[in-house]
Amino acid sequence: MTHLLVVAHGSRQDSSNAEIRELVARLRKNCTLFASIDYAFLEIAKPSIKDALRQQIANGALDIVVLPYFLSAGRHVVTDIPEQIRQVSVDAPSIKIKIAPYLGASEKIDDLLIHLVFSSYY
């Protein structure tokens, strides 16, 4: 089974990091499709991407998907996250680590936005 790692930017404001921890807690509760679901932060907050991946591997993960919780394909998505993964892969070449599209790439976000406006506003 695949292990999922949700990667967010990380904030100096811990309430923003807490939103990610809560998101992952909900996913763990509601989604049984993965062997494990964890979070990591690119910057500022912990755990780092490398530490989280190494922990998943230490726990027996052979197949990991990293999901960038980012809205646009900026430098973080295009360069920084792949580089962190590459550094882990060098030491664990037998582990399959793939990157899913970043959140903002999903056209399903359109419906979610409309739903958000109407569910809360009217």
Add this chain to the structure above:
Amino acid sequence: MTHLLVVAHGSRQDSSNAEIRELVARLRKNCTLFASIDYAFLEIAKPSIKDALRQQIANGALDIVVLPYFLSAGRHVVTDIPEQIRQVSVDAPSIKIKIAPYLGASEKIDDLLIHLVFSSYY
């Protein structure tokens, strides 16, 4: 009818701003629930929130919803966007401008993440 303004952070990398313009173009095409759908940027890119709101009002909008396209309830969502709106409201007190919850507040994002992993990875 309500006018919708999608507000993103704004990036020095114009491809990130283009993602917002494309999102709004899709919404305009697929969603007929609003009198108009526009975008604005909090920083860096144009139009600014104030300019976009004033343009909507000049076009006849009486009722506007601002949707923060942000993943966490940081300073931008809690303070900066409301302050921009307040500055417009001072000069146009009869116009109703409300703020929808920011994108990351939607628990529907959970399903979207899982869908994103599976639709693209398997």
